[in-house]
Amino acid sequence: xxxxxxxxxxxxxxxxxxxxxxxxxxxxxxxxxxxxxxxxxxxxxxxxxxxxxxxxxxxxxxxxxxxxxxxxxxxxxxxxxxxxxxxxxxxxxxxxxxxxxxxxxxxxxxxxxxxxxxxxxxxxxxxxxxxxxxxxxxxxxxxxxxxxxxxxxxxxxxxxxxxxxxxxxxxxxxxxxxxxxxxxxxxxxxxxxxxxxxxxxxxxxxxxxxxxxxxxxxxxxxxxxxxxxxxxxxxxxxxxxxxxxxxxxxxxxxxxxxxxxxxxxxxxxxxxxxxxxxxxxxxxxxxxxxxxxxxxxxxxxxxxxxxxxxxxxxxxxxxxxxxxxxxxxxxxxxxxxxxxxxxxxxxxxxxxxxxxxxxxxxxxxxxxxxxxxxxxxxxxxxxxxxxxxxxxxxxxxxxxxxxxxxxxxxxxxxxxxxxxxxxxxxxxxxxxxxxxxxxxxxxxxxxxxxxxxxxxxxxxxxxxxxxxxxxxxxxxxxxxxxxxxxxxxxxxxxxxxxxxxxxxxxxxxxxxxxxxxxxxxxxxxxxxxxxxxxxxxxxxxxxxxxxxxxxxxxxxxxxxxxxxx
Numbered sequence: 001x002x003x004x005x006x007x008x009x010x011x012x013x014x015x016x017x018x019x020x021x022x023x024x025x026x027x028x029x030x031x032x033x034x035x036x037x038x039x040x041x042x043x044x045x046x047x048x049x050x051x052x053x054x055x056x057x058x059x060x061x062x063x064x065x066x067x068x069x070x071x072x073x074x075x076x077x078x079x080x081x082x083x084x085x086x087x088x089x090x091x092x093x094x095x096x097x098x099x100x101x102x103x104x105x106x107x108x109x110x111x112x113x114x115x116x117x118x119x120x121x122x123x124x125x126x127x128x129x130x131x132x133x134x135x136x137x138x139x140x141x142x143x144x145x146x147x148x149x150x151x152x153x154x155x156x157x158x159x160x161x162x163x164x165x166x167x168x169x170x171x172x173x174x175x176x177x178x179x180x181x182x183x184x185x186x187x188x189x190x191x192x193x194x195x196x197x198x199x200x201x202x203x204x205x206x207x208x209x210x211x212x213x214x215x216x217x218x219x220x221x222x223x224x225x226x227x228x229x230x231x232x233x234x235x236x237x238x239x240x241x242x243x244x245x246x247x248x249x250x251x252x253x254x255x256x257x258x259x260x261x262x263x264x265x266x267x268x269x270x271x272x273x274x275x276x277x278x279x280x281x282x283x284x285x286x287x288x289x290x291x292x293x294x295x296x297x298x299x300x301x302x303x304x305x306x307x308x309x310x311x312x313x314x315x316x317x318x319x320x321x322x323x324x325x326x327x328x329x330x331x332x333x334x335x336x337x338x339x340x341x342x343x344x345x346x347x348x349x350x351x352x353x354x355x356x357x358x359x360x361x362x363x364x365x366x367x368x369x370x371x372x373x374x375x376x377x378x379x380x381x382x383x384x385x386x387x388x389x390x391x392x393x394x395x396x397x398x399x400x401x402x403x404x405x406x407x408x409x410x411x412x413x414x415x416x417x418x419x420x421x422x423x424x425x426x427x428x429x430x431x432x433x434x435x436x437x438x439x440x441x442x443x444x445x446x447x448x449x450x451x452x453x454x455x456x457x458x459x460x461x462x463x464x465x466x467x468x469x470x471x472x473x474x475x476x477x478x479x480x481x482x483x484x485x486x487x488x489x490x491x492x493x494x495x496x497x498x499x500x501x502x503x504x505x506x507x508x509x510x511x512x513x514x515x516x517x518x519x520x521x522x523x524x525x526x527x528x529x530x531x532x533x534x535x536x537x538x539x540x541x542x543x544x545x546x547x548x549x550x551x552x553x554x555x556x557x558x559x560x561x562x563x564x565x
Contacts, residue, residue: 004067005064015061018058019031028046031046051073053071056070124189142173147171153191176192177191351499398560405448426446428445432483432485442465443476484508485507489510494509495535503541504536513529
C-alpha cells in the first residue's frame, strides 16, 4: 500500500525528518515524516497501519501533494495470511458449509466490542527531571478528574526552578501517590490513571473470518531519524536524555527578532510551554537545527542540574567569619533553640557571601516627589478600574531605567580579569520582593522600552507569582540592575547590598512630608520627600559619578515629564 503526501497547502515542501525505518510496524495516524515549508512545519501521519517495506524519499527532498512517501504491507493482509495459513482446513470447511453465515451474532459482537473498549488502570512513574530529588510544589489534579495527554498535572521544584510534569496518557485519575511538599525522585510512581475507553468498531455481518489480532492495536513505531543520502552531510542524531545538545545559543536581541524562526513542530512547542522552557534557548539536534522533544528534555535536565550544582559551588565562598563558639554551656549562654532556614534562605546565603568581596559604597539623596504623587493620585483610579495597581515603584523603575540608558556604566558588569567593563544594551530591572520564605528578585525585561502602565502591570504579575511561589527560572534571570523598595515599612534610609555580578542597586525608603526651604518665597513649604540609597561597586563606579547618577534619578522622579523628552 502506498502512503502519499496529503494536501500541504503549498506547492512543495522539504523533507526535514523521517520518523520511521524499513521494517518498522506502524499504526494508522503514526507520524512518518516531517515536512517544512518556509517557517511552517507539518508532521505527516500514516493513512494505514502495517509494516514499512520501502521509503521513497530522503531528507532534503522536495515533495508535493500525491507523491508516494513510503510503502507498507497492510497489517490486515498480513493477519489474514497468517490466519489462513494456520487454519486453512477449518476455514475451508466453514466456507463450504456456511458460505453466507456471519462470524458471530450481533449480541456477541456487541459484548466483545464493549470488553475491547474497557480502559485499563496504569501506574505511572516520574520522568527523568535531571536531578536526584525535587519537591512537589503543587498537585494540579484531583482523584476523579479527567485529564488529557500532556496536560500539566504536577509542579515540582528544584532550588529556584520549577517544572510542570505532563499527564503521560489521557484518562481518569484514580489515585495520586504523592503529596504537596513530598520529596520525589526520578522513576518514582506518582499517579494511577484509568485510560480513556476506546470502543472498537463492530465487525461486519458478512466477515468471512475472525481476525486473531482484532483486539491488539498495531505497535507504534519509534521515531528513528533516517540517514542522509550519500554525498550530503550527515546530520547529528537526536541526543539521549543525558546528552546536552550543541549549537549556538541565541542572544536576547536575537530572541526578540527570531522567535518565529525556531524550527520545532507543534507537539514540541506545546511541550516547551508546559515545561516552562523558552524554546529560543534550546539547541536543536535535527536537520536545520530543528528542536526535538529529546532536546527539550536535555535542556531541562541541564538547567536543573546546573542550578542544583550552583549553590554547592557557591557554598565554597566563605563569609570569612570564624566558627561559632560552643554554646552547650547553659550557665554561660543560656538555653538555645535551633530553627531551620527556609530553602530559599539557604540558597540565597552563598550569593550574599559574595558581598564580602565587593568594595561597596552607598550614596544617599532625597527626591521631591510631591508633583509625581499628585499625578499618581490622578491616574490610579482609572488604573484600578482596569485591575492595575499603580504604585510609586512603577515611577521609580521608569526613571531609573531611563537614567541607566544615560549612564550605561551603572548597567554593566566587571570582567573576570578586572580589565574590561561589559555594558548591557538593555535594562533588565530586578525588583526585590519580600515573601514569607524570604526575598526573591524577579526581573522586568527591557524596562527602558516600557511605559509606566506596562511596568505597573508587570510589577503586579511578578509580585503575585512570587507570593504564590510560581516564579520560573526565566522570571529571575538576566537582571542588569536592581531596585529594592521598602515602601511603607518605615525607616529613613538603608544600605542595600549589590547583587553580584551587577555593579549597582537602588534602595527607596518610605516617603515623608518634610519642610523644604523655598528661596523665592523665603519660606518653608511641606514637600513629599523620597529617600534614595544607591549602593555601588567602587571598582567600577567612582563616588562623583554615583552622586551625579543618584541626583539625576531624583530629578527625574521629581518631574516625570522629563522622562518623555
